[in-house]
Amino acid sequence: MRELGDLVVDLSTRGDRATAVYRALLDAVRGGRLEPGERLPPTRALAVDLGVSRTTVATAYERLVAEGFLTARVGAGTFVADAARPVRPPRRGTDLAPRPGWDRGPHVTSGTTPKPAHDFRVGIPDARLFPFDTWRRLVTAELRVGAHDLGVYADPAGHLPLREAIARQLALSRGVTATPDEVLVTHGTQQALDLVARVLLAPGDVVAMEEPGYPLARDLFASYGAKVVPVRVDLEGLVVDDLPTSTRLVFTTPSHQFPTGPPLSLDRRHALLDFASRHRCAVVEDDYDSEFRFTERPLETLHSMDDAGRVLYLGTFSKSLVPGLRFGYLVAPEPLQAALRAALQLSVGYIDVPEQAALARFIADGLFARHLRKAKAAYAERRELVLEAVHGPLSRHLELMPCQAGLHVTTVLRDQAVDDAAVVQRAAALGIVVETLSQYAVSGGPKGIVMGYGATDPASIRPGLARLAALLDETSSTPAPPPR
């Protein structure tokens, strides 16, 4: 009988021991270390070897027999099945190539990097504020009552009670008036944009993007062959006068321009709707982060000022709940809904019903409003600490952009000769993760530092930003290289 000395069984992992033994044996078979026809040790002997019970080994053997990897011959023992071929080494090559525009990977996401000591990453809420126990209870309840619904293919429009809850919530918090039939549930902002692009844009269409602006929106429109035109922003938001007259779609963040911060002024709002009406173009209003507003009276949404059905309004629960619960919504005029739903059906089928039902209850029962109040208070405190540093030690180097909402503040470097990317890199080496403003602009400017405070430990803010200020002191005292 062959020694199974190379059988490595990891008994420290989750799951039961029989599964661990099963996996080790399967790996041995598929890795070619146990060959077809080879006899396995009796269960008793292997059990002693591994220090597990005989039943554990027998359970693993039985599963492998059931799956066809082993065969049991009465009176002779257990053997590796003839059909249990070892795994081929994977093929790496292909001469298929992505079409132009897709020759790059995804943007790096927050989940793939460790949390820094001084966490000023942009657009990440604090998951510790989220009532996970409540959420788990709601999901568990819906998995129980929703069992039957999981057997069929659901309506791509989204779960009606959730659409109702969103419509009600938007009316309440943002003055957006929409019937549930004008609401489409999506997996987040990005999917809402994707559906809009799919249904409204033809290759070559001009899309106007705020500059600086949201890179994933820009990339998405470009991926559909749209001609993406950057349009500058100032302290009143998007400079509407600069919109090309051929614009088919405007992407804008009127509540607080992303990433610079100022809201679109009332004059500009009227001008934008007027432009849309004259040129028959669509306006996509991304009302991101607007749940977290630190002044009393927000401006009305573009959507509520629009009488012509040209504004498509979108929002996300990624910040107001947690990014992991992939939910957003698109409010669009009813005549576009059939096409949008068809597009959603073609691209992802529909959205997980029990989670939609759980979210509907979360909103309808007032738990969402309660969570928002709690989260807003926490973010207000962090925001104050960041602003204190920006007005204090950082003020020598950074000028604050006005901003009354959201989970980050944006600053512009007083000395535009300083390389914001170099500052961010040096800060990161000290465990202080902030972001450059320049990354958001196609032109690479203006340069500045963006500081998120959603996921930041309040105690880490003051020391972190003091060190950032010291670092900027050093940077600015270093003579700039002579111009070439």
Next chain:
Amino acid sequence: MRELGDLVVDLSTRGDRATAVYRALLDAVRGGRLEPGERLPPTRALAVDLGVSRTTVATAYERLVAEGFLTARVGAGTFVADAARPVRPPRRGTDLAPRPGWDRGPHVTSGTTPKPAHDFRVGIPDARLFPFDTWRRLVTAELRVGAHDLGVYADPAGHLPLREAIARQLALSRGVTATPDEVLVTHGTQQALDLVARVLLAPGDVVAMEEPGYPLARDLFASYGAKVVPVRVDLEGLVVDDLPTSTRLVFTTPSHQFPTGPPLSLDRRHALLDFASRHRCAVVEDDYDSEFRFTERPLETLHSMDDAGRVLYLGTFSKSLVPGLRFGYLVAPEPLQAALRAALQLSVGYIDVPEQAALARFIADGLFARHLRKAKAAYAERRELVLEAVHGPLSRHLELMPCQAGLHVTTVLRDQAVDDAAVVQRAAALGIVVETLSQYAVSGGPKGIVMGYGATDPASIRPGLARLAALLDETSSTPAPPPR
């Protein structure tokens, strides 16, 4: 004090009574029945009116005050806030229009129609076979351990343990050898196709589709501006010789052609790979339903025969688990992964991590294999009952197409002058829901009846199909209208 006689409080719904009172009051405010400045009845009076406790009313008032709909004035009472404007009637119109190709709604889905008495709908598994209690336990556990991960944006490639589990499962059940890095987790077949189309197809590219074939795949490719060419199938599957030489991508269902049933023959498989190699085109292998195979030895997958990295292999858990758990996967060569992940990030961000983690455990712990064994036994029994009827009373009218896997059987009408759509409609009126074969072909032919047995109550099969046979007897005895 105004009588609140028109305040309708629905105390029968789920959720607590304070919420019901809150909603009724909110509706009254937003509906304009309670006007800004109006005084509300004292809590005690309203409590008596509604037959609820005073605390219940006070809780509802407090929430509305906190949300800014009501204001409390000390010593004077509670009033509708001045800022609580009634909701505007929704706008219905827009002059935005979907671009050509999107002037239609989504296909009707199974979740939007009631379950028929004799349920032969295609592509629906039996949710009653799925171990919901186990699933709920796994999801609940992952929502606990995964709480932290929900605070950040996850890797669009998918949760690594799930990619590992899928790679292992595919090796085990389908002989598909793939590293976890070649596996991309998707929301189902449709999203896998969407990502492939996005990354590989330019407008005008020729896509070859089996005819009859899968309508949602056809629609998807067409929505990207591809030129979709139907290529006929016969008893050996796709007729490879008919592929246009300009083909950039072939969509095929080699395990059992959808919807007709026969597997792609070995000769055709070689011919297809040869064609792909000569014309440098991609082959998308949709291995739908292959978990439910009723013969011993399936043919190898195209993917395992492909040495050039031209085959993209996709599968779904919609049938092997339940459609409600939106999971599928795409196995694609590593050089394409960066682009595919970028496309997934742009279109939906990423996929819910706790559910991915739950599915990973479900597979890794052998629960998936156990569920498949149980489900397969149930489907085999239903399949036998359907085949008995097809070989029995239905055989006068219907010819069975060979098929060894999946959740449906396909038949062709012996008399092609019979209108399958009319038969299906008349059957539906009797509570017998079967599908036409003709709907799957662009050309509208051949005519036949497709019978799913996934969600069918076994006891309903024999009587349902006997009535269908009787109905076909009637139809064929009716003289056909004279040719025009």
